[in-house]
Amino acid sequence: METKILKPDQIDEAAKLIRAGELVAFPTETVYGLGADATNESAVKQVYQAKGRPSDNPLIVHVADIATVEHFADTLSAEAHKLMDAFWPGSLTMIFKLKPNVLSPAVTGGLSTAAFRFPNNQTTLNLIKTSGKPMVGPSANTSGKPSPTTAQHVYHDLKGKIAAILDDGPTEVGVESTVLDMSTDQPAILRPGAVTKDQIEAVIGKPVMDELHHVGVDEVPKAPGMKYKHYAPNAQVYIVDPDDSWKDVNQWVKDNQSSDPIGVMAFDKDLKSVDWANNIEKISLGTDVQDASHNLFNELRAFDDQPEYKTIFVQGVAPVGLGEAYMNRLNKSAGQMHFKQL
Incomplete structure (x- = not known):
């Protein structure tokens, strides 16, 4: 067709x-x-x-x-x-x-x-x-x-x-x-x-x-996105929470010395504050949660078009107002995985 x-x-x-x-x-x-x-x-x-x-x-x-x-x-x-x-x-x-x-x-x-x-x-x-x-x-x-x-x-x-x-x-x-x-x-x-x-x-x-109910295996969800994995790129996403340091993320990349390139999606101020490792590809999510919500899916897809990226670190925000929707999508993209877990 x-x-x-x-x-x-x-x-x-x-x-x-x-x-x-x-x-x-x-x-x-x-x-x-x-x-x-x-x-x-x-x-x-x-x-x-x-x-x-x-x-x-x-x-x-x-x-x-x-x-x-x-x-x-x-x-x-x-x-x-x-x-x-x-x-x-x-x-x-x-x-x-x-x-x-x-x-x-x-x-x-x-x-x-x-x-x-x-x-x-x-x-x-x-x-x-x-x-x-x-x-x-x-x-x-x-x-x-x-x-x-x-x-x-x-x-x-x-x-x-x-x-x-x-x-x-x-x-x-x-x-x-x-x-x-x-x-x-x-x-x-x-x-x-x-x-x-x-x-x-x-x-x-x-x-x-x-509604915080987790839909069971044999249960029909009332709304899209309640039961199945959503919004996930091929690479593993890790959430960098607001109290995390992007310098620590950068150091983790250097310490692990992976030959694979690493993706970073963060606010402009954080991208500018770090002397990044050579194998990190930086993408701006803008300046605030409204920008981040607008850009999230588009930039995850940009990494999906580059299969050599196996790991992506993404800016987390406080789950307040629009931040609740943003973090809902980001948590599902990451399978609830956070930088703190590494």
Whole structure:
């Protein structure tokens, strides 16, 4: 299969492919998603095949209006409407109980709930409206690998496996949306993202749980990213925590005298403060957590294109605000491995 690269002025062609049951990768403000008609079970199943994604990992349904959510969801509470008013379109995904038999188990993972998002990207909203179809949209990458923040990342992973990629340039946020479970008595964050716990609580005026549950082997996760390894490059990532010294990292590299090159991803101030060993390749994550979140997946992928790199040290931050989402992704990339463990 030839994978076409389409531009925003080719929405009609992309929409025709979606209506025909084909797969089209699309941009959002967070990462690129892999789109298929959410009401076409055959198309949805192709998403799992293209990504190599486990079939019990439910998909997020992307919409361009609230009426579509109301069509599928059993009920939408006053709190849900407040959150929609505050954060849609945007980086908040919400899980609702469904009306009976409105979506295929291929979308829901066999659960009685589904996740919905109204993305803040006009090109993709145009695609949904023009196709007339809500779209499933997991990240448009090989399952388990760093999420794609450019059309080129998508093409690297999925060329020949999908019909087209709708290229709208690099994404803005760089980490996936916050996933909030609204199907329970107390809302719970299942995946942190750019919309924070404090922001959500300020809107609904009640506490929100941080869901720390680890999904069991035989259990179906309610949201993407809860059960399987995610965001991992081929090299082993080690997190350099805020109280670690980058000079100690540099010394560790010198002491181990490895012939393999070593990757370092850190803030500008730390990169400038160390006289680095010759076999270290330095990549800037910017100046703050917002920059780091935007750059994380892109730079992990840069090292993935260079198989000689077997070890990467990456800047850790305090898990506060956007830092919680950043550290969630980084911990999964590293398999919870930290420099302190070496």
